[in-house]
Amino acid sequence: KNQVEQSPQSLIILEGKNCTLQCNYTVSPFSNLRWYKQDTGRGPVSLTIMTFSENTKSNGRYTATLDADTKQSSLHITASQLSDSASYICVVRNDMRFGAGTRLTVKP
Amino acid sequence: SQTIHQWPATLVQPVGSPLSLECTVEGTSNPNLYWYRQAAGRGLQLLFYSVGIGQISSEVPQNLSASRPQDRQFILSSKKLLLSDSGFYLCAWNSVGNGELFFGEGSRLTVL
Numbered sequence: 085k086n087q088v089e090q091s092p093q094s095l096i097i098l099e100g101k102n103c104t105l106q107c108n109y110t111v112s113p114f115s116n117l118r119w120y121k122q123d124t125g126r127g128p129v130s131l132t133i134m135t136f137s138e139n140t141k142s143n144g145r146y147t148a149t150l151d152a153d154t155k156q157s158s159l160h161i162t163a164s165q166l167s168d169s170a171s172y173i174c175v176v177r178n179d180m181r182f183g184a185g186t187r188l189t190v191k192p
Numbered sequence: 193s194q195t196i197h198q199w200p201a202t203l204v205q206p207v208g209s210p211l212s213l214e215c216t217v218e219g220t221s222n223p224n225l226y227w228y229r230q231a232a233g234r235g236l237q238l239l240f241y242s243v244g245i246g247q248i249s250s251e252v253p254q255n256l257s258a259s260r261p262q263d264r265q266f267i268l269s270s271k272k273l274l275l276s277d278s279g280f281y282l283c284a285w286n287s288v289g290n291g292e293l294f295f296g297e298g299s300r301l302t303v304l
Contacts, residue, residue, distance in 0.1 A: 127295025178291025
């Protein structure tokens, strides 16, 4: 059973709109959760890391939230841009194995 | 600052030919090193990782092999390529105690 589940698998939004990506995990014990962005044809790049004591963290137009009680994290993207089109991957507890993530497409 | 390089960037090889992809890291010592493969539209598949010179762990049985002849050098090889070896190969590193992975530019392999 996957210990990290992301939803939706794919998402299409119009430029300028907001969106929220979800990550549910069952990994225990929890130490941290990291969101990566992978542009097509490139390697993933870390956007943000959430530790147990953090509920929310922002990086520009990206805001990550963490609810350690329900074991859920979300990545909210504000005022989307075409360059936000990418796969977004949630990784828990420094796992070296990556899931498929959520494929976001921003259309003009 | 630390940098990671891998090459070649693109490669077109016939079935049955050998393969060698190379990855080097600069600006750090004793990194953990990783090889991933990504098929079109799919997630990253961990192939090999190494925590030190000569120490290789394999995630998936296949006709690929990895070697770490030097501290900051990681090589992915095959003696005879299969069509199914086509994909986007990524090398990555991180340091002990820091989970963030840093990826190279990738190598796109097409086996014909």
